[in-house]
Structures are given as C-alpha cells and as structure tokens.
Amino acid sequence: MEQHKYSISKWCTVSDETVSRLDQVVFEGEKGDFAAFAKAYYKANEIDYPKFFKMDALSKLAFIGSECLLMDEEFEKPSSDIALLFSNASSSLDTDLKHCESIVEKESFYPSPAVFVYTLANICLAEVSIKHKLQSENTFFVSPRFDIDLMYAQASYILETNRAKQVLCAWVEYLEGTYQFFGYMVSPYKQGEVEHTRENIKNIYKR
Amino acid sequence: MKKVYITSTSCLSSVGADKHLTWQGIQEGQSGIKKVRQLGFIEDIYAGQIADEVIDTQWNKLNISGVFTRLEKMLIIALKPLIDQNKPTDTSQLILATTKGNINDLANTGAKGANINDMIQRIADLFGFKTTPIVVCNACVSGILAVSVGKRMIQMGVCEDAYVIAGDELTPFVVSGFNSFQAMSDEPCKPFDANRKGVTLGEATAAVHLSANRLEGDTVFEVIGEASIADANHISGPSRTGEGLYQSIQGALRESGITAEQIDLVSAHGTATNYNDEMESIAFDRCELASVPTHSLKGYFGHTLGAAGLLELVVVIESMLHNQLVVSKGYEVSGVSRPLNIITTPSELSLNIALKTASGFGGSNTALLIAKRN
Amino acid sequence: MEDLKIELKGKIIEVLNLEDITIEDIQDNDPLFGDGLGLDSIDALELIVLMDKDYGIKLSDPKEGRSIFQSVETMATYIAANRTK
Numbered sequence: 001m002e003q004h005k006y007s008i009s010k011w012c013t014v015s016d017e018t019v020s021r022l023d024q025v026v027f028e029g030e031k032g033d034f035a036a037f038a039k040a041y042y043k044a045n046e047i048d049y050p051k052f053f054k055m056d057a058l059s060k061l062a063f064i065g066s067e068c069l070l071m072d073e074e075f076e077k078p079s080s081d082i083a084l085l086f087s088n089a090s091s092s093l094d095t096d097l098k099h100c101e102s103i104v105e106k107e108s109f110y111p112s113p114a115v116f117v118y119t120l121a122n123i124c125l126a127e128v129s130i131k132h133k134l135q136s137e138n139t140f141f142v143s144p145r146f147d148i149d150l151m152y153a154q155a156s157y158i159l160e161t162n163r164a165k166q167v168l169c170a171w172v173e174y175l176e177g178t179y180q181f182f183g184y185m186v187s188p189y190k191q192g193e194v195e196h197t198r199e200n201i202k203n204i205y206k207r
Numbered sequence: 208m209k210k211v212y213i214t215s216t217s218c219l220s221s222v223g224a225d226k227h228l229t230w231q232g233i234q235e236g237q238s239g240i241k242k243v244r245q246l247g248f249i250e251d252i253y254a255g256q257i258a259d260e261v262i263d264t265q266w267n268k269l270n271i272s273g274v275f276t277r278l279e280k281m282l283i284i285a286l287k288p289l290i291d292q293n294k295p296t297d298t299s300q301l302i303l304a305t306t307k308g309n310i311n312d313l314a315n316t317g318a319k320g321a322n323i324n325d326m327i328q329r330i331a332d333l334f335g336f337k338t339t340p341i342v343v344c345n346a347c348v349s350g351i352l353a354v355s356v357g358k359r360m361i362q363m364g365v366c367e368d369a370y371v372i373a374g375d376e377l378t379p380f381v382v383s384g385f386n387s388f389q390a391m392s393d394e395p396c397k398p399f400d401a402n403r404k405g406v407t408l409g410e411a412t413a414a415v416h417l418s419a420n421r422l423e424g425d426t427v428f429e430v431i432g433e434a435s436i437a438d439a440n441h442i443s444g445p446s447r448t449g450e451g452l453y454q455s456i457q458g459a460l461r462e463s464g465i466t467a468e469q470i471d472l473v474s475a476h477g478t479a480t481n482y483n484d485e486m487e488s489i490a491f492d493r494c495e496l497a498s499v500p501t502h503s504l505k506g507y508f509g510h511t512l513g514a515a516g517l518l519e520l521v522v523v524i525e526s527m528l529h530n531q532l533v534v535s536k537g538y539e540v541s542g543v544s545r546p547l548n549i550i551t552t553p554s555e556l557s558l559n560i561a562l563k564t565a566s567g568f569g570g571s572n573t574a575l576l577i578a579k580r581n
Numbered sequence: 582m583e584d585l586k587i588e589l590k591g592k593i594i595e596v597l598n599l600e601d602i603t604i605e606d607i608q609d610n611d612p613l614f615g616d617g618l619g620l621d622s623i624d625a626l627e628l629i630v631l632m633d634k635d636y637g638i639k640l641s642d643p644k645e646g647r648s649i650f651q652s653v654e655t656m657a658t659y660i661a662a663n664r665t666k
Contacts, residue, residue: 126569
C-alpha cells in the first residue's frame with residue numbers, strides 16, 4: 001500500500017468553560033456551569049440551530065467542539081468527504097442516569113423519549129453529522145483513556161482507502177458536570193503543517 | 208490490502224444455548240420470542256429473553272471462577288469456544304460491541320458499575336489478552352461495525368487477528384425507553400409484513416474470530432467489503448430515501464469489486480417498525496437487490512440491539528455453510544413500497560456471497576459483504 | 582379554557598426546550614408541527630408523555646396524536662374534554 005502523508009491541520013479543546021483552537025483561547029464562559037457556557041457559546045457565535053437546546057450535555061459538547069473545527073471548512077452539502085471518529089470513557093452514562101431516575105418509581109414512571117434517545121453515545125456524533133450534513137464514515141468508540149493508537153489506525157485506514165478526504169477525530173467525555181473535548185482534523189498534508197503521527201497527536205493532546 | 212477471514216463463530220441466543228442449537232432451532236422454525244410477564248414496570252410484552260437457567264447451565268460447564276455479571280457471563284459463554292479453537296497471541300485484539308453494557312447495574316451501583324471499560328477489561332484479563340480492548344458503541348449497527356473495525360485493524364497491520372464479541376441484555380432500561388417511543392409491537396414482530404406493528408426486543412451474545420491467516424482445507428468467510436455511512440438526517444428516524452444504507456452498500460460493493468447481481472443472500476436489519484422496513488426496501492431497491500433472497504432474523508430473536516448484527520452474521524454463515532435459505536419469520540404479505548424477494552419457504556441454494564446490513568438510532572448504517580472460501 | 586391554554590404553552594416551551602420562545606409568541610391556532618414551531622417526531626412523543634403525566638390522558642396511537650397536536654387550541658379542547666387529573 002502506498003503511504004500518503006497527512007497532517008493534523010487543526011485542533012480544538014473544550015474544558016473548564018473555555019474553548020481553545022490551535023492552543024489559542026477563542027471563547028471563555030463563566031466558570032462552573034456547562035449549560036450556561038454552552039448557551040453563551042451558541043449566542044456569541046450567532047449559531048442559528050434551535051435543535052441545539054434539545055440536546056443533552058454530551059451532544060452539546062460534541063457540537064461546540066466540532067463547530068469550532070468545521071466552521072471554516074468549505075464543502076458541498078451533503079458530503080462524504082469528512083469522516084467522524086469519536087470516543088469517550090463514559091459512553092452516555094450522564095444521560096443514562098437521568099433516564100434511570102425516571103423509571104425507578106412506579107408513581108413517577110414517565111420515561112421521556114427525548115431523554116432516552118440520548119442514552120446512546122453515538123447520538124452526539126449523529127448530531128454533528130446532521131448539523132454539517134456529513135453522510136460519511138463514522139464510528140463511536142469507548143475506551144478508558146483517549147486511545148491514540150486506535151484513532152491513528154482507524155483514521156489512517158479511512159484516508160488511505162479514499163473513503164473520505166479528511167477525518168475529524170475527537171474525545172468527547174461528559175459525566176456529571178465534568179467534561180473534556182479534544183478534537184483534531186486529519187487532512188492531506190500541506191507544507192508547514194503538523195504531520196499526522198501518533199507522537200504528534202500525543203504532543204497536541206498533552207498541551 | 209490483506210485479506211481478512213472469519214475463521215470461527217459462536218453465539219448464545221434465545222433460540223439456542225449455543226451456535227448449533229440456535230441453527231437447529233431456526234431450521235425447525237422455532238422462535239425465542241415469548242410473552243414476558245414483567246420487565247420493570249412494563250407488563251406482558253413479547254421479547255426474546257434467555258432464561259437464567261440456560262445461562263447458568265452453560266456457565267457451570269465452563270468452570271470459571273470469579274465474579275461476573277449476567278451479561279459478562281453471556282459474553283464469556285459466546286467467546287469461550289473461539290478461544291478453545293485458537294488461543295489469543297500477544298498481539299490478538301479483543302473487540303466488544305454493545306449499546307448498553309451492564310446498564311442493569313446502574314440503579315444499584317451507579318455510574319461505576321455500568322462502566323463498559325471495566326467490563327471488557329475483566330473479560331480480556333480472564334482470557335489473557337495483552338492488547339488494550341476496543342469497544343464499539345454505535346447503536347444498533349455496533350455488532351457488524353465491530354467486524355469492520357477489526358478488519359481494518361488487521362489491514363492496517365496493527366494485529367494479525369481479532370476476537371469480536373457483541374452483547375446486549377433485555378433490561379427495564381431499554382424496554383421502558385422503546386416503549387416511550389411507541390415503537391414496540393404487542394405481538395411477535397413481523398419484519399417487512401403489511402401487518403407489522405413494531406419492534407420486539409431481545410437479548411443475545413455472539414462472537415467471531417477474524418484473522419489474516421486461514422488453515423488449508425477449512426471453509427472460511429472472507430470479509431470482502433464493508434462501509435458505514437451516516438444518514439445525517441435525524442437522530443431517531445431513518446432517512447426516507449435510505450440514503451445512508453444505500454451509500455453503505457455501494458461502499459461495500461466498491462471495496463469488494465463485485466456487482467449487486469453476484470450477491471446470493473441479503474440479511475436485512477428488518478426491525479418491523481414502519482419507517483425502518485420501508486427505508487430498507489427503498490435502499491435495497493436502489494441497489495438493485497430487489498430479486499435477491501432476503502430475510503430479517505428479528506422474528507427469531509427479536510431485536511438484540513448491539514448484538515443483532517453479529518448474531519445475525521453468525522446465522523448467515525451457518526446458512527451459507529449449509530447452503531440453506533432461512534425463512535424470514537413473521538412475514539406473510541409485503542408491507543413495503545418496493546419489491547423485495549423475502550424468503551418464505553426453506554430451500555437449498557448455493558450461497559457464496561452474502562450481504563449483512565444494520566441500521567440504527569443516530570441514522571447509523573453498516574453494510575458487510577462476506578464470501579465463502581473453500 | 583384561556584388559563585389552560587396559557588398553562589399548556591408554558592409546558593410546551595419547558596418540556597420541548599424551545600429556546601427564545603415565550604408564551605406570547607405562540608398563538609392559539611399556530612400549527613405546532615411543520616412550519617409552525619418546527620416540532621419533530623420526538624417532540625410529538627414527548628407531548629404524549631406530557632398528556633399522560635400532567636392530565637392523565639393515555640394516547641397509544643400516534644395517529645390519534647396528529648389531530649390532537651395540531652395547535653394549542655386543539656390540544657386544550659381535547660384535554661378539557663378528556664382529562665382525569
């Protein structure tokens with residue numbers, strides 16, 4: 001197989017009510033409240049997408065991080081050119097706990113379909129594909145820590161076999177108010193960009 | 208690219224306690240779907256439940272000590288026969304597909320008990336896997352998507368072989384949710400039928416061994432093509448045009464280099480909801496698969512969620528080994544807008560290439576093409 | 582009846598997370614689905630739960646829901662005639 005060169009063309013982190021892109025802080029919200037922070041980010045960026053407010057916290061987190069990486073990408077929609085590989089440690093446990101609460105007592109047994117639909121981790125990935133009309137390769141993985149080897153191998157496969165031109169890889173973790181988004185775009189290599197290697201992913205993730 | 212083969216398979220289902228009993232039960236037209244008196248606060252539903260006694264009997268045969276949850280036991284029961292055939296090497300990869308893992312423990316033990324990583328690590332340790340396990344959690348396509356993931360790891364040279372296991376339990380958690388979606392049938396499900404009323408839920412575990420190597424003389428099943436393309440349409444409803452499934456099948460065909468007319472059998476997802484089955488009929492028709500013998504196996508097992516794709520793949524492989532078409536249980540009269548060749552009578556046919564598909568919440572779709580290699 | 586309609590609008594906004602929409606923004610005869618408030622199939626299922634939880638009305642046939650959930654007016658009329666709590 002011919003090896004092509006790819007780059008980590010951009011990256012983004014969302015944690016502690018702060019959004020950073022290429023290590024630069026691009027948005028800071030008030031500390032201590034993810035929901036308020038998410039709403040403030042939405043308003044500040046003049047996003048017009050009312051469905052955002054129906055999402056659970058994990059999906060809002062994935063949405064914000066992906067927005068930050070995709071907002072300046074120009075492509076025809078729908079597109080199969082950008083694949084999505086997401087992962088986290090806690091799956092959808094944050095919302096699972098909410099659904100669980102609604103089914104423990106017979107007197108208050110009113111499970112909510114709008115909650116239940118988010119008890120699948122890959123829904124946060126689906127929200128991103130729907131927003132950006134990405135009819136593309138996609139997988140959601142669960143691992144105790146961000147699994148660089150897995151992401152590297154799966155992203156490389158997608159690019160080497162021409163299933164997509166770029167891959168958005170992300171760690172999207174949210175459990176009971178503690179959260180972290182780390183995402184990066186793997187793209188065809190351009191001069192001066194950070195090459196897509198396991199070592200470089202590790203370096204960027206550690207920053 | 209390296210060729211990747213499915214060299215052995217196994218399962219634990221509501222039809223049979225192992226692969227042979229499951230295949231035998233299907234041949235006899237048995238269904239694992241029965242009336243279940245109570246699950247949480249939901250009463251009198253039809254579901255493909257595995258009796259605890261069946262699990263205990265199988266488990267006790269294994270002579271394994273240690274504390275494992277019901278689902279972990281189910282997964283180990285499915286995986287053990289593959290381990291007995293081929294011991295994992297230092298590079299062997301373990302891959303789990305599940306939607307909810309030990310979700311039944313959530314009410315008792317909180318988030319910790321339902322942690323999927325802890326669960327798969329216990330199983331990896333039991334069988335001495337040295338590599339970090341991979342967990343695919345992608346709604347109802349997880350089972351066959353995990354096969355794609357394993358195939359890709361082998362093709363990228365990360366490992367030489369992979370043990371793919373899939374499992375989900377029938378729990379009050381899932382049943383109450385599907386019920387709130389008004390998606391459940393009040394009788395055993397009837398995929399693609401005019402009188403279908405929705406989903407019947409079920410539980411199962413299944414396992415397949417993927418390898419870049421095959422033993423001379425063994426019949427194996429090469430994974431010749433696969434793709435997983437999202438609808439990008441709606442988080443719960445399938446695309447009206449079947450776009451994601453259509454693209455997934457086209458992607459699998461492209462990789463395999465075969466044409467639709469070379470496919471001998473289509474094993475559909477067929478959940479028996481109005482929208483899903485209609486969507487699939489459109490996608491299959493667009494792929495020019497309307498005349499290929501097609502079934503859904505949900506009438507035997509119910510919808511076993513993250514296990515569904517892999518369990519059904521195990522049955523498809525039995526079907527191909529025996530050159531025997533499996534009837535699409537529950538189907539009488541077509542209830543979809545496009546023509547499909549739904550299998551209604553058991554018959555023999557030379558089966559060399561099969562397409563397995565799955566679709567799920569989030570608009571996820573996976574198509575997998577396998578070819579028999581003697 | 583007017584009180585019920587106002588109550589209902591408040592509940593719809595809350596339960597369906599309609600951001601930046603106030604009770605005054607929803608007219609009694611505005612269509613809830615399609616072009617109106619832009620509600621979708623999950624919202625329809627959520628309204629079925631609301632009917633059960635707050636008014637003791639069980640709707641099991643989604644088709645039945647379609648005529649009831651046309652507007653706040655049709656919902657309020659149905660609730661007034663069928664409520665058990």
